[in-house]
Amino acid sequence: MSELIRRVNSQPNSPFSNGPSYSPLVKSSRTMLSRIAPLHPNRRTPPPPLPRPPPPKKSKKQIEMEERIEEDLSETVEGWSCMTDEERRCLRRARIDAELGYE
Numbered sequence: 001m002s003e004l005i006r007r008v009n010s011q012p013n014s015p016f017s018n019g020p021s022y023s024p025l026v027k028s029s030r031t032m033l034s035r036i037a038p039l040h041p042n043r044r045t046p047p048p049p050l051p052r053p054p055p056p057k058k059s060k061k062q063i064e065m066e067e068r069i070e071e072d073l074s075e076t077v078e079g080w081s082c083m084t085d086e087e088r089r090c091l092r093r094a095r096i097d098a099e100l101g102y103e
Contacts, residue, residue, distance in 0.1 A: 008032075065096070065099070069095050072095075073091055077091065
């Protein structure tokens with residue numbers, strides 16, 4: 001499309017050239033250009049991405065296991081109360097993975 005426009009504009013009697021030109025071909029080239037469909041005449045912005053689906057519900061067994069691990073870690077790890085939430089989360093995740101048999 002852009003090459004077609006460039007080719008039309010490069011002609012000496014192009015309606016978009018710098019100098020004035022009065023030629024019967026000027027009108028025909030304008031009408032030809034107006035007949036070419038614009039690239040996106042009424043393109044709308046795409047809709048925003050869908051929100052993330054909620055995490056799956058935890059079973060009672062999973063909740064009990066996590067509570068048991070939490071209590072065990074708070075008793076065995078020194079400075080558990082002074083740790084940041086991220087450090088606690090990492091330790092919890094490692095203990096849960098070890099219990100479930102993941103590496």
